[in-house]
Amino acid sequence: CQSRVASTDEIVIGHFGSITGSEATFGISTDRGIQLAIEEVNAAGGVNGKKVRLITYDDKGDPREAGSAVTRLVTRDQVTAVLGEVASGLSLAAAPICQENGVPMISPSSTNPKVTQVGDMIYRVCFIDPFQGSVCAKFARENDKIKATKAAILCDQTAPYSVGLQEEFEKAFTAGGGTIVSKQAYQAGDQDFSAQLTSIRASEPEVIFIPGYYTDVGNIALQARKLGLKVPMLGGDGWDSAKLGQIAGDALNGCYYSNHYSHEDPSPRVQNFIKLYQGKYQETPDGLAALGYDAARILFTAMKTAPSLSGKDIAAELAKTTGFEGVTGVISMDANRNPVKPAVILEMKDGTPRYVATIAPGE
Amino acid sequence: MALLDIENLSVSYGSIRALRGISLKVEPGEIVTLIGGNGAGKSTTLRTISGLLSPQEGQILFEGKPIASKSPHAIAANRLIHVPEGRGIFANLTVEENLRLGAYCRKDTHEIRQDYEHALELFPRVKERLWQLAGTLSGGEQQMVAIARALLARPKLLMLDEPSLGLAPQIVQLIFQVIRKINAGGTTILLVEQNANLALQVAHRAYVLEVGKIEMSGPAAELANSDDIRKAYLGGH
């Protein structure tokens, strides 16, 4: 068991995430990203000469556990800052605790707008649902290869991420003149999508929007192709994982997803991260790992420049973030503590995502 | 050599001592009866012999071999058959299936067939009910099934726990006739009975059990005429 109060020569930060339970893979990826960032910063001499130590608590993907884990981090372990969670529902449970105790919290990948609305201690490094939804809708309406007017949606009704993205996509897509011809739902982990896909097939869409996680999308793609659904599929950053290509293979050829960055991006910050990650964990990082890594690094940067390590100072510094060169894009915080950064569109080709386009906010 | 030889047997249920060092013998071909008041430990004795309970001390020899540590199914396979109090029939099986289970450990199909016919002859009532679920039989019918089933195991020693419980007088007579018949056919019987009058009539020898101890033993006819026994168990007349 770690010491209760941080000793003066180290900085303790906390991470709460789902490292057991259904969503374990998300929490584990994020944790690995964070660990990597910490190793990196400690190797470079730490933050202002102090080593950074991470305490990770499991929340099983359960909002109630998230609450107690964060209370423990904030009040017992007295961490300087908190990182987490992937799922918006869990971040929302934890955010008020951080806010109340004046501890900055950065969610790596909760996309629901509400999360940062909790207060000025709460930040994130991923883009929010409305932005990504409109990016996807715009792409679906305007891309030459798709030019869709009729879209179907297949949404994970258990994941707020998925539901949120679906709503924003629907708004933007219909605002852009398209129609949603079919809306179907599944539950994370479902194996059989034939009823939904058969239904979608009958509605004859030109594109299928699947705002889900890669863990399900591969399966959906396989079954869609089996049923003879040939239209392109489109998704959000939840797709980003090497696993997706492995599972779906060429079933996803000609499908697109929006993401924070492209693995092909030649810039050293991306390539370096991928190399480091592969070296440490023998696997390709997914989007969640990259976001975890960025969240940690943004935090360190703010700590370095902040006048003191008090929560207030760090938060103030975080708010000032502009042009931070993260793996997941160049990040500036807006007034709502959400990052302003462009999205990239990737196309799946034989199991690997290829860069297609960049869409900046406000475009 | 005695077929069953029990030495100094003690058994407890948790902290309740049910048997406090009893010894008894059953010789081949005998009918031995065990009588005693409610809670004396009669059923406990039988349950221990058949392996459902394990003794705290003492030993049980069956055909000269110790069986106290054996599991109940192994003991049954040695053809030491126990018809428990409350009959122990399988309510969810048909009467026929119940009977067949009696011969579970036997492989001699032809002879099983014979025994089966024979058992049904003894209990024509059971024969009428072969396809009924045994659980819906009346008490007497269930008792008949239980005895018929035990016979199908061709027991060397048959232990009956209160076979007359809840039976009509006529059936009681029938059961006791059957007990005599089985015995005449060479099966040794250890009989526990509340109906001490009848039990002492059919038995060769008897043991009287009181609060976990053997109080008295001897030839059945002798005990039946003892005044103490009459007063305590036979209704004083």
Added chain:
Amino acid sequence: MSASDVLIEPTSHGVNILKSAAPILVGIALAVGIQFLLPSTVGPYYSRLVIDAGIAMILAVSLNIVNGMTGQFSIGHAGFMTIGAYTAGSITFYSSLLIWGTAAKHGSFLGSGEWMFVIACLCGGITASIAGFVVGLPSLRLRGDYLAIVTLGFGEILRVLLQQTGKVVDNAEIVRNAPLTTFATVPVGGAIGFDGIPKYTTLFWVYAFLAITVIFAYRLKRSSFGRAMLSVREDEIAAQAMGINTSRQKLLAFITAAFFAGVGGGLLAHESGVIISPKDAGFQRSFDYVIMTVLGGRGSITGVMLAAILLSGLPEVLRDFERYRIIIYAALLIFMMLSRPQGLFGIHEIWDFFPRSWKTLPWKKSPREEAQ
């Protein structure tokens, strides 16, 4: 000695009223004590665990009325809790918006906000008990595992339905001016859960409600109602033959248990750092409470309370084990089940284990004396 001799011993009505009220007063005094002493001595983290344990105890003790006392096997208890939580949460959230224009906490200890919250919790209890009545109906026809699977189905259905609800409307103006049709979507948050509920739950309220729950459960168990429930558990046919309306007892058990579960849910909804979400209604959560009642011992109220404390605390104690946490938890659970199959206290209450001299306090008769 004849029974009548002891019983006709005259006791004044005043003494009796005091005897009846004392435990409730003591419970509430304890709750006040906890509220004002605990956070300052152990800090917010342990206070939170104590709150969680309190709520777990309310849930487990109430479930024990159905599972332990009446012997009906329900694995839908989290469903009742969730119904209570959503009802209470929507009442405080939307009333606050309407009355004060904001959903933030209003008033201090025992202030107007807290009273609204208490009423909301009670309403949560009432809606939950209506659900309890509906879910209890199948128990009149179904036995054992069949009933269990139906109650489980109830929780799962509730979970899916809650996922389909609409977004929370958190703007006072919109709420004030909205036509009623806006509420047709049931704006309680959908899959993400119901956030923004004012955080009124304090140690005092949790332990005050717990005191009432426990005293109720205990007095129920020792009364004609309790005996009737126990008899349903022991042998339904015999109970009927003794004139017990078993249907009524079962429904009563479901209704009262659901009521307290609903109140517990209300407390949960207003606990800080908690977002109630559809997941709460699922069977996994119900299992937690079933485990507590079984581990506590059938019908032993204090046993169940101890089990609730143990099992709600255990995952926290194991928190440092990270990925091995649940493995160790599961292993311990199996170990406890194997080593104490009768539950922690079996059918006894904790004071049955005290030395006799403790129990024969001057004003208390030993159970045997009382019986004779």
Added chain:
Amino acid sequence: MADFLQTLMTALAIGSLYALIALGYTMVYGVLKFINFAHSDIVVLGAWLSYSFAIRALPLVGLDAHNPATPPPIWMTAGIFVAVLLLCSLAGFLIERLAYRPLRRAPRLNVLITAIGVSLLLQNVGQLDFVFGASPQKMPALLPNWELPIQFGQGESIRYVVLPLIDCIIFAVSGLLMLALELLIFRTKFGTALRAVSFNTDFAALMGIPVDRAISLTFMLGSALAGAAGFLYVLKFPSMNQPAHSVWVLLGLKAFVAAVVGGIGNIRGAVLGGFIIAFVEQFGAYYISSNYRDVYVFSLLILILLIKPTGLLGSPVREKV
């Protein structure tokens, strides 16, 4: 029309899978009268063992472990299947021996809680990195990807109803296993003995039935069925959820619901229930709304139980007073 047929076909295949899992539940329940919540974890074990064996075995015949160009020779597929069955029955044996047998005389609720504990344990051990890991994987194809497309319509509106080989296999296997079980339970001495054990272990022992062995065997058989289901399941749905995913539990739960709907303890009932659940799920999701899939299943369950409290084929046990 095509869509209707497609839905029907899927329902049949999924129904068979439910049936297969339900058979295992029913079997254990029939004998021990308790819901073996760890049953679905044996399905998971079967699934993940199939995967682990496959990726190790495929390179032996020169195929890419993750994306074999052709299916492996049939003996290898069969070998994996048998190995999975054996290991799953071994797991079932061990679980019964270590976790359930000590509770033979305890109330059934205790065994149930222990089963929940076992289930949690298996899930979370399975999720560890050096066991199966916490990420989803793709099961390599072990069978030829044959399918029978049935064509509907012409030109633009051309539609296919696809009947994959794997569906036929699943259908056939569950059918056969059901028949075999039915024969075993009702036509053999061992089956009668099992039913006797299920009524009362003491009485059964007095008949000379080795009770412990019979129960172990039941568990091994049930677990083998679960293993078979896991194997077939991942062949049909090659994208595998990680071992601790709650969806596995839900799968097990639905299979259990199937068993209950059919009348738990009843073998034909399990199969019937499996199909009914799958039909309700598929047709409900297709014709009404996919949002309420689980609602259909559980509502149907409640409805059926209210009409027939012992399930469709369960015999009403009237206790003789």
Added chain:
Amino acid sequence: MNQVLEHRSAGAAQQTLLEVKDLGISFGGLKAVQNFNLTLPSAGLYGLIGPNGAGKTTVFNLLTGIYQPQTGSLSLNGKNLLGCKPHEVTAAGIARTFQNIRLFPNLSILDNVRLAGQIRIRPKLVSTFLRTNGYREQEAALKAQAMDLLEIFDLQDRAEDLAQNLSYGHQRRLEIIRALATKPSVLLLDEPAAGLNPQEKLALAQSIRQIRDRFEVAILLIEHDMQLVMDICERIVVLDHGVTICEGTPQTVQNDEKVIAAYLGAIADDA
């Protein structure tokens, strides 16, 4: 304290209490009971005998609402009981014991009896929670009544023991006490002497008579012990295959050829 127990003032001695006409039920094809008739006067002590499987217990089940009769009618004190649920029948005044003992094994002996007694009180949930004075008085009276009943069979010293810890013979007696606690006007005893030895049976016969006299209940008794039945019963009904083959005084029944053939057998006095 005996006022609590002597709740029913004695009516005219031979007034009809329980009236059963043409009662019948069959299970599948099996006609378990057919055209069963019985007129039981208050404070009567009647016997119901017959071979195993004749339908005696089934008659009890029909009378107490556990099985619903398919034909016939049933009334107590002129009040129709047909279609009543078991607990309503008990409330109306018919109590029974079970052939296979059905006590509440994990409840104390006292609770077993109190439970049966509480049918005559109407407790309120609120007063239970508040433990009002009314509630306390109710509970005290209930306990007093239960303890008095336990004294009949000398069980008062074991009031706190669990019912399952009693020996078989004592369990049978507790069943009778429990039935009495419901303050019945008709008491149905299903083989109360089973499992008792001849000596104990004599004592039981004595107790049954005393119960009848003290509580003025009518008793219908199923028993295979002929000595006991002939000794204490005023009239006896004999069933065989669900049909009444004979009804009358012990003497008539004992000498009836059909009864001897179907039930008593040749060496009846042996038992």
